[in-house]
Amino acid sequence: MIMEGGQYRLGDVDYWFDVEEFETLIERARLLPPQDWQAEDLWRRAVALYRGDFLTEVERVWCVPKREQLREMYVESLIGVGRCHEARSEFQKAIDRYRLALGVNELREDVHRRIMHCYTKAGRRSEALAQYHRCREILRQELDIEPSAETRRLYEQIAGKRPD
Incomplete structure (x- = not known):
């Protein structure tokens, strides 16, 4: 961290944010049809990145909308994997993913x-x-x-x- 002009910023180092990666994976997956093998890979990677609700230890109003947005994006990712299975007529696998999505938002x-x-x-x-x-x-x-x-x-x- 570097303080410059009364503000903090990251120095000239590489960084990686899981939330940023999660959102990018979903944005890319949305562009592909469920029949595309890359779509399932992107959806699965997004599912794997999600580790639960965002900043649960922070009890501030400002993070609630982001927390809810990320939770719904996780549900979308589970649905995305399900739709990929469905496109290949793997109905039980699709149902299993959809049930996981309902576990988050019934x-x-x-x-x-x-x-x-x-x-x-x-x-x-x-x-x-x-x-x-x-x-x-x-x-x-x-x-x-x-x-x-x-x-x-x-x-x-x-x-x-x-x-x-």
Whole structure:
């Protein structure tokens, strides 16, 4: 650290910030389709960098938005890995990643829908329907709301198919 003009700055040394790397990996992964092997590599590297909530030991208002942003980016990374598996029809692996994402934020209806879709593609209709009911129960308990029209349409589409 060098003090110059009443301010501190880093000297002329190389440095590396995990948060900066995490954000860069995600920005790069967003540009690639899930079929691209590089996309999965970038998403996985981002997942590996995330070590939990940002600056939990700092109880200042200023870091809360960044903490929440990074947590959602972690969820996005888990979803990204899941979508890569889904693109290769590796439905159970995709479901496993999506479940990890729900472990961070169980209110993400889009993730519940991805799981429903994977179960359906894997021929596991009853599990897809059960996922809808879990989603509906979580939304009722936590927010006192019903699933979105998009989620209900997917449920109705799956429910209308032949049993597995």
